[in-house]
Amino acid sequence: MRLAIELRRLRDAAGLAAREGAALLGVSAAQISQIEAGLAGVSEKRLRRMAANYAATDEEFIDALVAMATDRTRGWWEAYRGSLPTPFLDLAELEHHASCRWDVDFLHVPGLLQTEDYARALFSYVNPEFPRSEVERWVEHRMKRRIIIERPDPIPYETLIHEAALRIRVGDQIAARAQLTRVLELSEADHVIVRVIPFDLNGFGGAGSAMVYAGGAVPQLDTVVRDGPNGPVFIDSEAQLNRYRTLFRRVEAVSLEPERSRDFIHRLAKEL
Incomplete structure (x- = not known):
């Protein structure tokens, strides 16, 4: 979800509508919406292309976003999914x-x-x-x-x-x-x-x-x-x-x- 929020912020900072960002990336507006809603993942290649399309130049920040996008950690907190509220699992992951x-x-x-x-x-x-x-x-x-x-x-x-x-x-x-x-x-x-x-x-x-x-x-x-x-x-x-x-x-x-x-x-x- 945090990755989705940051990608949406980058697009907004570039002054682009979702359909414009989608056109630059060569995908549908629905796909951009899914990524920005945290409903779909994004590959490193696609994320870096999105950052370039949005004229984002902070390499350290982009690298951090890539790390978020490619992380596949299933931590100890996953054992509590379904038995504790999700926000408390999110806190442990954070x-x-x-x-x-x-x-x-x-x-x-x-x-x-x-x-x-x-x-x-x-x-x-x-x-x-x-x-x-x-x-x-x-x-x-x-x-x-x-x-x-x-x-x-x-x-x-x-x-x-x-x-x-x-x-x-x-x-x-x-x-x-x-x-x-x-x-x-x-x-x-x-x-x-x-x-x-x-x-x-x-x-x-x-x-x-x-x-x-x-x-x-x-x-x-x-x-x-x-x-x-x-x-x-x-x-x-x-x-x-x-x-x-x-x-x-x-x-x-x-x-x-x-x-x-x-x-x-x-x-x-x-x-x-």
Whole structure:
């Protein structure tokens, strides 16, 4: 779908109607429409010809689109197709291909840092009608998503966590202490940066900026993910991406430095 969106944007930027793009490519307008709707794939040769027809000259961007078009990965998330909503599988796939990851969270510990007990308590509370087996399916999926920061070649990860998220006891006292310990352990990794947003900030109006920011192969392919009523919502327009990059840096600027953040979390854990 993202490839389809980017190809449509290239055509629009060239000022061409779908039928004009189809004529240049030697295909029907219906074929162009199917490609741009994500209903049909596109070969490397055809994609590069489309880029040339649209006067696209950013070779790094075009190469990234080719990589998307020719990728045939069937990742671990496919095992959950049919049992979990598609947007959550899309999120796992997005993370798999991400070059970096930023999180901002205000009410919960970020998913990539959650322990099994924390995730289990969270899913059980939010979905009280779920049978135990279904809750375990969600927990298992969330734990597998952590691979991007736990594998031998992890991606750079930075998270900004509000004090509220660290203090709210999603589970019991033992689970809360274990969760804080888990955050502390991960914060020691070279590729992980954890910063705390304390309660006592003056003039802080950024509590509405919770998000996941996934870096693409090139900046044009970055993606912001926000929670929606039916699951993750994916945002990819350049104007919105710029807005969320700015928001992240503003919140980062008022957050505690990593060392002070570790000290802060350690004090919270001792209170338990």
